[in-house]
Amino acid sequence: xxxxxxxxxxxxxxxxxxxxxxxxxxxxxxxxxxxxxxxxxxxxxxxxxxxxxxxxxxxxxxxxxxxxxxxxxxxxxxxxxxxxxxxxxxxxxxxxxxxxxxxxxxxxxxxxxxxxxxxxxxxxxxxxxxxxxxxxxxxxxxxxxxxxxxxxxxxxxxxxxxxxxxxxxxxxxxxxxxxxxxxxxxxxxxxxxxxxxxxxxxxxxxxxxxxxxxxxxxxxxxxxxxxxxxxxxxxxxxxxxxxxxxxxxxxxxxxxxxxxxxxxxxxxxxxxxxxxxxxxxxxxxxxxxxxxxxxxxxxxxxxxxxxxxxxxxxxxxxxxxxxxxxxxxxxxxxxxxxxxxxxxxxxxxxxxxxxxxxxxxxxxxxxx
Ligand SMILES: Cc1cc2nc3c(=O)[nH]c(=O)nc-3n(C[C@H](O)[C@H](O)[C@H](O)COP(=O)(O)O)c2cc1C
Numbered sequence: 001x002x003x004x005x006x007x008x009x010x011x012x013x014x015x016x017x018x019x020x021x022x023x024x025x026x027x028x029x030x031x032x033x034x035x036x037x038x039x040x041x042x043x044x045x046x047x048x049x050x051x052x053x054x055x056x057x058x059x060x061x062x063x064x065x066x067x068x069x070x071x072x073x074x075x076x077x078x079x080x081x082x083x084x085x086x087x088x089x090x091x092x093x094x095x096x097x098x099x100x101x102x103x104x105x106x107x108x109x110x111x112x113x114x115x116x117x118x119x120x121x122x123x124x125x126x127x128x129x130x131x132x133x134x135x136x137x138x139x140x141x142x143x144x145x146x147x148x149x150x151x152x153x154x155x156x157x158x159x160x161x162x163x164x165x166x167x168x169x170x171x172x173x174x175x176x177x178x179x180x181x182x183x184x185x186x187x188x189x190x191x192x193x194x195x196x197x198x199x200x201x202x203x204x205x206x207x208x209x210x211x212x213x214x215x216x217x218x219x220x221x222x223x224x225x226x227x228x229x230x231x232x233x234x235x236x237x238x239x240x241x242x243x244x245x246x247x248x249x250x251x252x253x254x255x256x257x258x259x260x261x262x263x264x265x266x267x268x269x270x271x272x273x274x275x276x277x278x279x280x281x282x283x284x285x286x287x288x289x290x291x292x293x294x295x296x297x298x299x300x301x302x303x304x305x306x307x308x309x310x311x312x313x314x315x316x317x318x319x320x321x322x323x324x325x326x327x328x329x330x331x332x333x334x335x336x337x338x339x340x341x342x343x344x345x346x347x348x349x350x351x352x353x354x355x356x357x358x359x360x361x362x363x364x365x366x367x368x
Contacts, residue, residue, distance in 0.1 A: 046361070
């Protein structure tokens with residue numbers, strides 16, 4: 001992934017610091033992970049159509065890049081999709097709501113990839129109840145391709161400051177098919193404040209910051225070994241790691257320089273937001289959460305098509321006790337008639353960013 005010369009210190013999820021100022025050239029490219037990004041090249045390159053669809057699906061956005069999906073092939077036209085509960089996020093996602101939304105993103109991308117080959121996927125959600133598989137998926141002829149699918153390889157969660165430029169009316173109208181688009185200056189200002197205040201709580205609550213720190217991958221070697229979680233790579237970061245400014249202990253210590261640097265950068269990033277996208281559901285059943293994920297994936301692709309960037313900013317929607325006040329504010333601002341706000345995202349014009357790591361499909365397949 002080519003890195004720009006620009007300093008791109010950014011924060012991921014509730015954690016700190018992805019980054020790099022690049023001198024360009026050899027050093028940069030040798031520090032980029034290779035294996036961890038290979039799944040972006042492998043998408044679609046499998047013999048079985050179900051594997052092809054799954055190899056696309058695993059590029060879906062998902063909380064903390066946990067990639068909790070597991071797939072079990074059945075017969076010659078069916079897949080059972082499971083959620084790997086060993087990858088839960090108990091501190092920031094105590095009811096697995098966000099992880100379920102991520103499974104919805106995965107299913108939508110799988111369905112779109114199959115449609116690209118003319119196959120419709122009959123999905124039965126939670127066929128054995130919510131503790132069993134997430135979906136039973138049967139592939140059969142009879143679908144037409146979806147024009148959004150061509151943007152799957154370019155889709156990102158763009159964790160950068162966005163330009164000081166409004167989202168145009170036509171773009172907002174197009175995206176309104178997938179989410180509520182909020183551009184009103186007063187609302188945008190309130191949401192900037194809320195997302196910042198909520199992030200501050202996540203950063204200063206020991207259990208939630210520790211959950212993020214535990215998922216940080218420091219430098220290329222760790223990213224290649226565990227291509228998930230919060231990847232901290234690139235030459236500048238790795239230099240800071242060598243200098244001892246950034247390490248696991250510092251990132252969990254609010255008084256450390258590494259932690260503070262991350263906080264400042266995250267503050268600037270959240271402030272540089274001209275618009276928001278919101279997905280809310282009338283109910284909050286598992287099926288509603290899956291549907292919200294399917295919508296988010298479509299929103300993310302539609303934004304990509306329009307040259308716009310999105311990034312979920314989920315902290316105020318998290319259900320751990322210390323967040324209760326901001327959760328209530330988010331719902332007072334954004335929910336209508338008892339709705340649950342499932343996704344809140346920044347929206348605007350952002351810089352091009354590289355893909356995030358993924359586990360290869362082969363590691364996500366299980367036997368019956
Ligand atoms: C339900 C959900 C919640 C997320 N919350 C956040 C968040 O609060 N902050 C953030 O930076 N990214 C968030 N993300 C984005 C993930 O971090 C991102 O999808 C993952 O790291 C993979 O990167 P990619 O989307 O660029 O492929 C969220 C994604 C999902 C599906």
